Amino acid sequence: MASVSETQAANTPNPARWFVVVVPYLWLLLFFTAPFLIIFKISLSDTAIAMPPYTPVFPGFGAISGYISKLDFENYLFLTEDPLYIKSYLSSLRIAVISTFLLLLIGYPMALAMARAPITLRPTLVMLVILPFWTSFLIRVYAWIGILKPDGLLTLLLQTIGLMGPNEQVLIFRTDIAVFIGIVYSYLPFMVLPLYSALEKMDNTLLEAASDLGCPPWKAFWKITFPLSLPGVIAGSMICFIPITGEFVIPDLLGGADTLMIGKTLWTEFFGNRDWPLASAVAVVLLIMLVVPIMIFQNQQKKVV
Amino acid sequence: MKSSRFDATVLTLCFAFLYIPIIILVVYSFNASKLVTVWGGFSLQWYRTMWSNEGLMDAAWVTARVGVLSATLGTVLGTLAALSLVRFQKFPGRMLFSGMIYAPLVMPEVITGLSMLLLFVALNIDRGFWTVTIAHTTFTMCYVAIVVQSRLMTFDRSLEEAALDLGCPPVRTFFKITLPLILPAVIAGWMLAFTLSLDDLVIASFNTGPGATTLPIKIYSQVRLGVTPEINAICTILIGFVTIGVILASISTKRTELRRIRDEHVALRGTT
Amino acid sequence: MAKSLGPVKRKFSPWTDPSAVPFIRFENITKRFGDFTAVDNLTLDIYEREFFSLLGPSGCGKTTLMRMLAGFEEPTEGRILLQGKDISGVPPYRRPTNMMFQSYALFPHMTVEKNIAFGLEQDNLPKGEIAARVEEMLKLVKLEPFARRKPNQLSGGQRQRVALARSLAKRPKVLLLDEPLGALDKKLREETQFELMDIQTNLGLTFLIVTHDQEEAMTVSDRIAVMDKGVIMQVATPAEIYEAPNSRYVADFIGDINILEGTVSTTESALGAPGAVRIDCDGVSVAVEQECQAVKGDRVAFAIRPEKVRISPDQPTDTSFNAVYGEVWDIGYLGDFSVFLVKMADGRIVRAAQANVSRLVDRPITFGDMVWLTWPLDAGLVLTR
Numbered sequence: 028m029a030s031v032s033e034t035q036a037a038n039t040p041n042p043a044r045w046f047v048v049v050v051p052y053l054w055l056l057l058f059f060t061a062p063f064l065i066i067f068k069i070s071l072s073d074t075a076i077a078m079p080p081y082t083p084v085f086p087g088f089g090a091i092s093g094y095i096s097k098l099d100f101e102n103y104l105f106l107t108e109d110p111l112y113i114k115s116y117l118s119s120l121r122i123a124v125i126s127t128f129l130l131l132l133i134g135y136p137m138a139l140a141m142a143r144a145p146i147t148l149r150p151t152l153v154m155l156v157i158l159p160f161w162t163s164f165l166i167r168v169y170a171w172i173g174i175l176k177p178d179g180l181l182t183l184l185l186q187t188i189g190l191m192g193p194n195e196q197v198l199i200f201r202t203d204i205a206v207f208i209g210i211v212y213s214y215l216p217f218m219v220l221p222l223y224s225a226l227e228k229m230d231n232t233l234l235e236a237a238s239d240l241g242c243p244p245w246k247a248f249w250k251i252t253f254p255l256s257l258p259g260v261i262a263g264s265m266i267c268f269i270p271i272t273g274e275f276v277i278p279d280l281l282g283g284a285d286t287l288m289i290g291k292t293l294w295t296e297f298f299g300n301r302d303w304p305l306a307s308a309v310a311v312v313l314l315i316m317l318v319v320p321i322m323i324f325q326n327q328q329k330k331v332v
Numbered sequence: 333m334k335s336s337r338f339d340a341t342v343l344t345l346c347f348a349f350l351y352i353p354i355i356i357l358v359v360y361s362f363n364a365s366k367l368v369t370v371w372g373g374f375s376l377q378w379y380r381t382m383w384s385n386e387g388l389m390d391a392a393w394v395t396a397r398v399g400v401l402s403a404t405l406g407t408v409l410g411t412l413a414a415l416s417l418v419r420f421q422k423f424p425g426r427m428l429f430s431g432m433i434y435a436p437l438v439m440p441e442v443i444t445g446l447s448m449l450l451l452f453v454a455l456n457i458d459r460g461f462w463t464v465t466i467a468h469t470t471f472t473m474c475y476v477a478i479v480v481q482s483r484l485m486t487f488d489r490s491l492e493e494a495a496l497d498l499g500c501p502p503v504r505t506f507f508k509i510t511l512p513l514i515l516p517a518v519i520a521g522w523m524l525a526f527t528l529s530l531d532d533l534v535i536a537s538f539n540t541g542p543g544a545t546t547l548p549i550k551i552y553s554q555v556r557l558g559v560t561p562e563i564n565a566i567c568t569i570l571i572g573f574v575t576i577g578v579i580l581a582s583i584s585t586k587r588t589e590l591r592r593i594r595d596e597h598v599a600l601r602g603t604t
Numbered sequence: 605m606a607k608s609l610g611p612v613k614r615k616f617s618p619w620t621d622p623s624a625v626p627f628i629r630f631e632n633i634t635k636r637f638g639d640f641t642a643v644d645n646l647t648l649d650i651y652e653r654e655f656f657s658l659l660g661p662s663g664c665g666k667t668t669l670m671r672m673l674a675g676f677e678e679p680t681e682g683r684i685l686l687q688g689k690d691i692s693g694v695p696p697y698r699r700p701t702n703m704m705f706q707s708y709a710l711f712p713h714m715t716v717e718k719n720i721a722f723g724l725e726q727d728n729l730p731k732g733e734i735a736a737r738v739e740e741m742l743k744l745v746k747l748e749p750f751a752r753r754k755p756n757q758l759s760g761g762q763r764q765r766v767a768l769a770r771s772l773a774k775r776p777k778v779l780l781l782d783e784p785l786g787a788l789d790k791k792l793r794e795e796t797q798f799e800l801m802d803i804q805t806n807l808g809l810t811f812l813i814v815t816h817d818q819e820e821a822m823t824v825s826d827r828i829a830v831m832d833k834g835v836i837m838q839v840a841t842p843a844e845i846y847e848a849p850n851s852r853y854v855a856d857f858i859g860d861i862n863i864l865e866g867t868v869s870t871t872e873s874a875l876g877a878p879g880a881v882r883i884d885c886d887g888v889s890v891a892v893e894q895e896c897q898a899v900k901g902d903r904v905a906f907a908i909r910p911e912k913v914r915i916s917p918d919q920p921t922d923t924s925f926n927a928v929y930g931e932v933w934d935i936g937y938l939g940d941f942s943v944f945l946v947k948m949a950d951g952r953i954v955r956a957a958q959a960n961v962s963r964l965v966d967r968p969i970t971f972g973d974m975v976w977l978t979w980p981l982d983a984g985l986v987l988t989r
Contacts, residue, residue, distance in 0.1 A: 044502075047412050047415050048429075051413035058448065059435070062447035063447055065447065066443075066446065133346065144339065157578075159351070161574045163530065164531050165533050166567040170357040215346070265438065269439070270439070274440070275534055276552075280555060321438060324434065324438055325434050493696070501695075513712065
């Protein structure tokens with residue numbers, strides 16, 4: 028009875044209860060929500076206030092407002108003028124959409140195979156999916172450099188088995204293909220787990236009933252299994268799509284100079300050009316782009332709770 | 333049984349895809365040759381150079397301290413957040429609160445990192461060890477909240493009511509009944525928070541300062557210069573560290589599971 | 605249904621004594637959850653040393669009522685008095701009541717001993733006293749050899765007894781039992797019912813039990829309150845509830861009963877018996893010797909328990925008996941009883957139960973037989989509600 032705890036919470040005010048809510052609430056307001064307001068404000072200010080990193084002469088709030096007396100949309104205008112930014116955003120979206128699709132293509136059969144495995148084997152399979160997730164993201168991307176390099180292990184393998192001449196090389200390192208491989212590799216557990224949990228709790232008698240009513244297995248999959256796993260598909264897709272759009276490490280380490288992704292552009296703007304207001308504007312636009320997917324993800328999570 | 337053979341093939345291919353790169357990385361950390369494609373025999377020399385690399389060791393120490401501190405803080409805050417979400421169906425701003433818990437899970441790291449940096453700058457806080465720790469606490473607490481929340485949702489509230497009924501005040505009930513029973517989830521949350529902190533490059537890069545270079549930042553700066561067996565060595569140690577931790581944790585849960593099953597057998601025999 | 609009025613108990617009926625002071629008093633209690641009214645303006649008195657049952661289907665408000673007494677819910681309106689004192693606002697951990705939970709709620713990380721000692725430790729009693737009391741409780745529920753076990757090393761019946769011992773350890777003024785036997789199988793449940801009654805009598809405590817199992821309520825209780833939709837339908841002893849239900853709802857809820865709707869056609873004078881009425885049940889006329897307020901023309905129901913209906917192939921000679929004629933439509937063999945479903949000319953069915961006194965070799969009445977059902981004037985009931 029959900030209503031029981033509701034009325035209880037409402038009826039008995041208690042300092043301990045308030046402590047439980049207020050402490051994490053304030054922490055998140057200060058360190059998660061407030062920064063978004065600041066980033067928005069800075070994005071409207073002029074480049075002049077941008078201080079190079081590591082020069083701790085940035086004054087407090089009062090002085091800041093002095094600096095940013097001239098709030099305008101200059102930075103946003105600049106984003107529309109230089110085709111680099113628009114291209115970066117579009118390219119990020121393209122890469123995120125394609126890789127989410129690839130992840131579904133690989134992750135769905137894998138999750139389905141896990142859900143159909145003998146029940147005694149399932150916990151081990153789940154652990155095997157989670158285990159790479161516990162090892163560093165950076166390390167896992169790094170591992171691919173040695174494989175994909177022109178003089179790397181993939182070339183060596185193909186030469187050894189004779190699919191490639193001794194002077195030929197695999198030339199996918201520092202291209203979009205390498206980025207796709209890196210993304211699929213890194214995000215596969217995030218796609219598989221929500222799919223698996225949706226597929227695993229599916230009642231097997233539904234398929235038996237379908238079969239009993241004369242529905243062949245492949246049709247039963249599209250008419251029963253897939254529609255019922257849609258919440259998992261949406262959750263997995265959002266969990267992958269949103270962070271991939273802002274991905275920095277993978278395009279930076281595996282992608283080429285022509286691999287445009289907005290995370291990389293933001294990083295360069297911030298660390299390379301030290302243009303903080305412009306970097307902030309880039310971040311704000313990215314955030315606005317992701318508002319809808321994030322809302323979908325939140326709704327999905329709430330349904331689970 | 334055609335589908336089961338298909339399933340086995342899919343699983344084999346996918347797990348090979350997931351594990352082969354890591355295995356190669358580990359194997360080549362023991363390579364005497366400096367070249368990735370040439371096997372020069374077994375050697376531990378890269379572990380020795382790694383050990384004597386002071387910059388790397390300093391970074392490892394910073395990372396460990398940030399990890400323990402932020403994981404601990406994040407676990408406390410995340411557990412409180414999970415309690416708020418599960419136990420209080422209504423309070424002002426609950427929508428915003430649950431939004432703030434879920435959003436960091438998917439928020440691109442560049443956005444989180446940059447926005448937090450701007451906060452520290454606005455508050456005139458020097459960046460360094462503490463800013464990285466606070467940043468890590470903020471995003472790890474959300475993961476802890478999710479882990480603990482899922483345990484709390486299956487928690488039998490009548491256990492707490494029984495304690496209250498027997499004269500135990502609410503706060504003491506939490507420490508004597510609730511906490512001991514959700515402890516496995518809290519520990520799992522801590523471990524997750526610790527590894528996430530250990531792992532993070534982007535948020536740490538934005539929020540770090542002089543003298544607070546973490547291991548991922550160090551590794552990243554070296555990786556950009558190319559693949560070296562020394563990095564393979566430190567990666568291998570990190571992987572080994574985490575793998576042992578995860579395996580130990582799963583063995584201990586398996587053992588408690590086994591004990592539970594055995595206990596139930598005892599109980600059944602007791603009745604007949 | 606096996607009619608059980610419980611074993612012969614001490615003469616105990618404080619509710620008939622107008623000078624007796626109730627131990628617990630629910631006074632105009634209303635409890636709402638949002639739009640849903642769980643308990644609706646309910647007033648109820650429970651006396652000291654009483655074994656009192658709240659009986660009703662799930663969702664009737666019985667558990668909510670108990671939880672308000674334990675302090676887990678606060679009434680929306682009204683007040684609860686315990687020994688004359690209003691206990692509104694007193695948190696559960698300061699109330700002199702203890703509860704045995706439906707799920708038992710045994711602390712899984714503590715041994716049996718520690719579970720029983722938990723409540724005593726909250727009162728900061730000296731160690732020796734706690735140990736002695738735990739020992740006493742273990743003995744009471746016959747679990748001494750299991751003191752060091754964890755709850756999941758016990759069988760369902762043993763867990764139930766630990767839960768009982770834990771809730772009794774603090775010697776509460778009132779023990780609340782929420783479906784205490786619901787998780788046990790039928791045999792164990794019946795045994796435990798008698799154990800509970802012994803413990804209640806020996807310790808001289810007040811027990812309030814919530815149950816949806818009418819047999820359980822009939823067996824253990826001094827009095828039963830039958831609830832429906834947040835309202836009490838009837839409060840009475842088990843025998844009264846069974847033999848003299850005050851409404852169609854109670855009659856139908858407790859045991860098996862035939863109910864025929866009808867109109868009062870004649871009252872006492874014409875029948876020559878005081879308080880008797882004749883009811884015309886849409887063509888079937890029955891007479892009932894019962895004092896009731898019904899007057900000629902009232903819509904009422906006539907009710908009779910199947911075991912009070914006699915079945916015979918021969919037309920009765922005694923005209924003072926009620927009699928109806930019909931065809932045996934179905935027979936249910938229950939072992940101790942057989943139930944005959946007899947269809948009257950208009951299609952309505954009346955059930956008659958007959959004890960199987962001799963072994964079933966040669967059934968005198970079988971499917972399709974035309975039979976007479978008879979019952980004396982005082983066997984049936986008039987239900988006006």
